[in-house]
Structures are given as C-alpha cells and as structure tokens.
Amino acid sequence: MSTPEDIASLRILKETEPLREAWERYTKCNETLDDTRALLDDPDETMRSMASEEYNSVQEEVEELVTDTLPALLIPPSPTGNLGALIELKAGVGGAESCLFVVDLLRMYQRFLENSDYKYTMVSTNEIEQGGIRDALMEVSAPGAYDLLRWESGVHRVQRVPHTEASGRVHTSTVAVIVLPLVTEQEAQSQQLYRMEDVRIEVMRARGAGGQHVNKTESAVRLTHVPSGITVSMQDERSQHQNRRRAFQVLQARLMDQKVVRDMADKRAAKNNLVSGVDRSDKIRTYNYAQERVTDHRIGLSLMNLSSVLEGDGLGNFLTALQKNYRESLMEQMLQGN
Amino acid sequence: MPLLRRLTSLLGPSQAARELQWIKKHALQARLSVEDLVDRRMRDEPLQYILGTQPFGPLDIRVRAPVLIPRPETEHWTIKLSEAVSPTPAKPFRLLDIGTGTGCIPLLLCHLWPKGSVSACGVDVSDDALTLSRENAKAHGFERGPVDLELRNTFQAVRANILDPAFTTSVDPPYDVVTSNPPYIPFHEYLDLPRSVSRFEDPKALFGGPMDGLDFYPAIVKVLTQDGFMNRNGIVALEIGHQQGEDVHKILKQTGKFKEISIWNDPWGKQRTVFAKM
Ligand SMILES: C[S@@+](CC[C@H](N)C(=O)[O-])C[C@H]1O[C@@H](n2cnc3c(N)ncnc32)[C@H](O)[C@@H]1O
Numbered sequence: 001m002s003t004p005e006d007i008a009s010l011r012i013l014k015e016t017e018p019l020r021e022a023w024e025r026y027t028k029c030n031e032t033l034d035d036t037r038a039l040l041d042d043p044d045e046t047m048r049s050m051a052s053e054e055y056n057s058v059q060e061e062v063e064e065l066v067t068d069t070l071p072a073l074l075i076p077p078s079p080t081g082n083l084g085a086l087i088e089l090k091a092g093v094g095g096a097e098s099c100l101f102v103v104d105l106l107r108m109y110q111r112f113l114e115n116s117d118y119k120y121t122m123v124s125t126n127e128i129e130q131g132g133i134r135d136a137l138m139e140v141s142a143p144g145a146y147d148l149l150r151w152e153s154g155v156h157r158v159q160r161v162p163h164t165e166a167s168g169r170v171h172t173s174t175v176a177v178i179v180l181p182l183v184t185e186q187e188a189q190s191q192q193l194y195r196m197e198d199v200r201i202e203v204m205r206a207r208g209a210g211g212q213h214v215n216k217t218e219s220a221v222r223l224t225h226v227p228s229g230i231t232v233s234m235q236d237e238r239s240q241h242q243n244r245r246r247a248f249q250v251l252q253a254r255l256m257d258q259k260v261v262r263d264m265a266d267k268r269a270a271k272n273n274l275v276s277g278v279d280r281s282d283k284i285r286t287y288n289y290a291q292e293r294v295t296d297h298r299i300g301l302s303l304m305n306l307s308s309v310l311e312g313d314g315l316g317n318f319l320t321a322l323q324k325n326y327r328e329s330l331m332e333q334m335l336q337g338n
Numbered sequence: 339m340p341l342l343r344r345l346t347s348l349l350g351p352s353q354a355a356r357e358l359q360w361i362k363k364h365a366l367q368a369r370l371s372v373e374d375l376v377d378r379r380m381r382d383e384p385l386q387y388i389l390g391t392q393p394f395g396p397l398d399i400r401v402r403a404p405v406l407i408p409r410p411e412t413e414h415w416t417i418k419l420s421e422a423v424s425p426t427p428a429k430p431f432r433l434l435d436i437g438t439g440t441g442c443i444p445l446l447l448c449h450l451w452p453k454g455s456v457s458a459c460g461v462d463v464s465d466d467a468l469t470l471s472r473e474n475a476k477a478h479g480f481e482r483g484p485v486d487l488e489l490r491n492t493f494q495a496v497r498a499n500i501l502d503p504a505f506t507t508s509v510d511p512p513y514d515v516v517t518s519n520p521p522y523i524p525f526h527e528y529l530d531l532p533r534s535v536s537r538f539e540d541p542k543a544l545f546g547g548p549m550d551g552l553d554f555y556p557a558i559v560k561v562l563t564q565d566g567f568m569n570r571n572g573i574v575a576l577e578i579g580h581q582q583g584e585d586v587h588k589i590l591k592q593t594g595k596f597k598e599i600s601i602w603n604d605p606w607g608k609q610r611t612v613f614a615k616m
Contacts, residue, residue, distance in 0.1 A: 210411055240605065
C-alpha cells in the first residue's frame with residue numbers, strides 16, 4: 001500500500017493543514033532519500049557511512065509517516081466509535097453439540113470482557129435440558145464496545161469430538177454470532193431509526209379472563225417493525241414493562257445495524273472482504289480442538305493456542321489483527337480515490 | 339426427577355424453563371435451596387410469593403401472601419394513567435387509592451410523576467396489606483416523614499373500609515385523583531379460579547360480591563361524588579373484570595357528575611379500566 005503511485009493519489013484528498021504538513025514532510029523525505037542514495041556508493045568511506053546513516057533514519061521517518069501519521073490523519077473518526085454492543089449467539093448446525101459450543105463461546109467473551117474491564121449483563125439465555133444454550137444475548141454498554149467486537153459477527157465453526165460421541169469421531173458444528181450496535185433511546189430518535197407508529201407491540205399467549213383471575217407470569221412481548229419486517233421477542237424478564245424495554249433496545253440495535261451496513265455499502269467499503277463478511281452466513285473462524293488451532297479465515301490468521309483463545313486472552317490477538325486489517329482496508333480505499 | 343421436568347409437567351416447557359431460571363437466580367442470591375423452591379411451586383404457590391417480589395413498571399414491589407400480587411394489566415393502565423394526566427410541583431395532586439394491597443398503584447405513580455407533585459394515600463381493610471404497602475413505600479423512599487423539607491412524593495397507608503358509610507371520616511378529602519382496583523370476581527367465577535390464586539391470595543382481595551362481582555363500584559362512586567370529596571377536574575381510574583365494562587360505565591354515567599367516561603383495553607384486548615373526568 002505504500003507504493004509511490006498510491007501515495008500520489010493522496011493529492012485527490014481534501015487538503016487539511018496537518019495533512020499538508022505531513023505530506024510536505026513526506027515529499028521532503030523522499031527528496032532527501034533521492035539525494036542521499038547517490039552518496040551511498042561514494043568512494044569515500046566516511047561519506048558512505050554518513051550517507052547510509054542518514055538514509056536509514058529518513059527511511060524510518062517515511063515508514064512512520066506512511067504507516068501511522070498519514071493513516072491517522074486520513075481515516076475519519078468511526079461514526080460508531082461511542083456505541084456499546086449487544087452480542088447475540090445462536091446455535092447453528094450440530095444440534096446439542098452446537099449448544100455446548102455456545103456455552104464455550106459465551107465464556108470466551110465473558111472472560112475477555114472481564115480481563116479488559118468491560119462490564120456486561122446477560123440479557124437472556126435459553127438453556128436446553130441436556131446442558132448447553134440454544135441462544136443467548138449479552139449487553140456490553142460501555143462506549144467503544146461495538147467497534148471493538150463488531151468483527152466477531154459471522155459463523156464460528158468448531159471441529160472436535162463431542163462429549164456424547166462414543167466412537168471418537170470428530171464433528172463439525174457452528175454457532176452464529178451477531179454483534180449489534182447498542183443505541184440509547186435518544187440516539188434512536190435523533191437518528192430517526194423508526195417511527196413509533198410503525199412498531200406493532202404484541203403480548204404473547206392468551207390470558208383467559210386476565211386481571212385478578214390470573215397470577216401466572218405472562219410477560220413475553222413481541223415487537224414487529226412493519227417496514228423492515230424485523231421482529232423481536234423478549235421473555236426473559238419477569239414483567240411486560242421490562243421485556244418491552246429490552247425488546248425495544250434490541251429492535252433499535254437491529255435497525256442501527258442495518259443503517260451501519262447501508263452506510264458502509266454506500267461508501268463502497270463492501271469491496272473489502274472483512275466488511276463484506278457482514279454477510280452473516282459466512283464462516284469466519286474455525287476452532288479445531290485436535291490441532292489446538294484457531295483460524296480466522298478473513299485475515300488468514302491462525303493461533304496455535306486454542307485454550308488461550310477460549311479463555312479470553314488469545315481473542316484479543318484476533319480483535320487487534322482484525323482492527324488493523326480494517327484500518328488498512330479503509331486506507332486502501334482512500335488511496336484508490338473513493 | 340430433574341427440576342425442569344417437574345416444572346414442565348405443571349407449566350409447559352417454555353414457561354418452566356423461564357421460571358426455573360428465575361428461581362435459580364433467587365435461590366443463589368437468597369441462599370435458599372432450589373429444590374425447596376421448586377417443591378413450593380409444584381404445590382401451586384405463585385412464583386411471585388416464592389421470589390418475594392414482582393416488578394411493577396421499573397419498581398420491584400415486595401409481595402407476601404395473602405396480599406394480592408400486582409398484575410401486568412394493572413401495571414399497564416397505571417403507566418397509561420401516569421401519561422394521561424401529569425401533576426407538577428406547582429400544581430400537585432392529592433391521590434387516593436382504594437384497596438391499595440401492596441401499594442403498587444400509588445407507588446408507581448409516585449415514581450413516575452415529577453418529584454414533589456403528588457401526595458398519595460392508600461387505604462385498605464387488611465392489616466397485611468397496610469403493613470406491606472408501608473414496607474414498599476419505605477423501600478422506594480416514599481414514606482411520609484414527620485417534616486418533609488425536600489421536594490418529594492409521599493405515600494401514606496390508612497385503614498379504612500370503603501363499604502362503611504363513615505368511610506369519608508377516615509380519609510382526608512378533597513382529592514384530585516382516585517384510583518382503585520377493587521375486588522371484582524363474581525361468585526360463579528370464583529369457584530373456577532386457578533389454585534395458585536384461590537389458595538394463596540386473600541379472598542377479600544378478590545371476591546366482588548355474590549351476583550355480578552360489582553358490589554364495590556357503587557360504593558366507590560357514591561363516596562367520590564359526595565360534595566367536596568373531589569377537587570375540580572377530578573380524575574378517576576377503576577380497574578374492572580373482563581366483562582364489567584358496560585356495567586361500571588353505567589354506574590358512573592348515572593350520577594351525571596362525569597364530563598367524560600372512557601374504557602381502556604389491556605394489552606390482551608380485554609376491557610380493563612374505566613377512566614373518567616369530573
Ligand atoms: C384486587 S386487590 C388490589 C390490590 C392492589 N391495589 C393491586 O392493584 O394490586 C383489592 C384490595 O382491596 C382491599 N379491600 C377489600 N375490601 C375492602 C374494603 N371494604 N375497603 C377497603 N379495601 C378493601 C383488599 O384487602 C385488597 O388489598
């Protein structure tokens with residue numbers, strides 16, 4: 001990405017003061033490099049070593065300009081940078097074994113969040129009788145959580161011998177993870193994510209005569225956002241009121257998610273494979289127990305320490321690499337003049 | 339038998355899974371045995387009594403047998419009422435809640451309305467209810483102090499019998515708002531109540547009279563249409579049973595003292611609240 005042709009196209013970008021300064025420094029450095037290069041073969045040894053010293057230090061500066069200073073000036077602050085996150089996990093292919101893997105992934109995220117001092121709350125978990133969780137939803141409300149975790153969205157695949165498998169045969173199962181941007185009520189309103197009259201609120205199940213006649217807890221609520229067809233059901237809280245609040249929170253997050261994806265597509269960022277991984281049916285990562293290996297297919301990164309990833313420590317390496325990859329791809333797009 | 343399977347036989351699979359989660363969480367916090375709590379549930383004890391609380395709007399209301407457990411229908415109309423009319427510290431409301439039980443209705447209004455805009459009185463004939471509603475007021479910071487210096491909403495519990503002709507002397511009119519969820523279950527329906535209701539909740543909180551369960555409404559309406567009982571533009575909100583809308587509407591209308599009478603549905607589509615303006 002740092003070829004002179006690419007850098008040249010920086011000129012297309014709007015000039016800002018700090019940017020121009022950095023650009024001028026960059027041009028200057030290149031000139032110095034050109035001048036010094038001739039002296040690298042100078043017959044005089046002292047001259048040669050001085051030139052080589054100068055050349056190396058200027059080259060270092062160029063490196064820094066290209067990898068840190070310019071990108072930082074060019075990449076606009078993330079529009080989602082202050083948002084919290086909702087993490088949704090759903091068992092996929094593989095039945096009960098997939099539900100067991102939901103438990104493992106959930107623990108991975110919980111450990112990771114605890115280690116990095118992020119508070120989380122479990123909004124809902126749907127346990128199955130044999131042990132295992134069919135689906136789970138957790139809230140990480142701290143600003144920045146969404147940008148940190150967003151690239152976890154996609155299909156996570158596990159290859160291992162299930163506890164229940166007597167023959168010792170390796171099974172492949174999947175879990176879908178979706179990370180949604182958490183918006184507050186006010187943000188949802190100011191972003192005009194939805195109109196109240198477009199949301200149908202239903203209570204689930206019949207209650208017979210209701211009122212004093214019934215004291216069974218019937219708190220389940222379902223919201224339908226008619227224009228988008230998004231439905232959200234919430235039943236983990238003990239009151240209607242709480243479930244309704246939660247359901248609106250999830251609906252707002254879903255709508256915000258659609259908006260983020262739309263905005264990204266508008267910016268044609270979809271060329272990037274990471275961003276196009278927004279297609280949530282794509283398999284993004286494989287956890288291979290026999291080989292103690294975790295591979296992220298989008299960036300081709302493998303870590304040979306599966307236990308450390310599942311204990312939350314290793315996950316940070318993936319998150320950092322994914323974040324870096326994203327920034328680089330943003331840079332590339334800018335350089336292509338988009 | 340595993341706990342989930344036992345509960346499933348009583349409640350069906352999805353309700354059982356949810357209740358077990360709530361029970362487990364409570365057992366952990368209160369250091370009780372999950373098995374014991376499930377045993378109680380299997381004997382039809384309401385979940386709310388086992389857990390000791392019921393969320394009501396954003397409030398956690400303490401519940402204890404035999405005081406009636408707050409219902410979601412009541413939660414729904416109370417929130418709606420809080421939006422339909424709103425007092426201000428400059429124009430505060432005096433509120434009377436008849437048959438206050440846990441105190442849930444006035445306490446939620448105290449919570450939802452601006453600070454210093456309501457002083458509420460809840461009356462009941464049951465000592466259990468009076469004690470519990472005072473506990474709830476205290477838990478949420480609405481108990482009336484000897485002198486209230488800061489701006490806040492307050493709740494007071496008073497023993498009074500709405501069917502007693504001398505009722506008015508036990509309370510302190512005039513009021514701006516009267517709310518009530520009086521007992522409204524008629525005798526023939528009383529016999530068909532689920533056991534968790536009829537065996538655990540106070541019959542005096544449920545039984546509204548032998549014929550149509552409407553004994554309380556004429557008594558309430560008689561009191562609040564007495565001269566000087568309500569302030570100008572008084573508001574009344576009365577919860578009703580699933581088939582009592584027309585009858586209660588008529589009881590109010592006959593007095594000729596209400597400018598506007600409407601019936602609100604609950605979230606399940608049943609007529610649930612008669613709302614009237616004087
Ligand atoms: C259906 S419960 C309503 C409790 C509470 N307001 C609620 O909505 O959850 C009716 C209440 O009225 C009280 N009650 C019954 N007869 C009464 C009477 N004659 N005068 C005053 N209160 C009475 C009962 O003790 C009970 O607490």
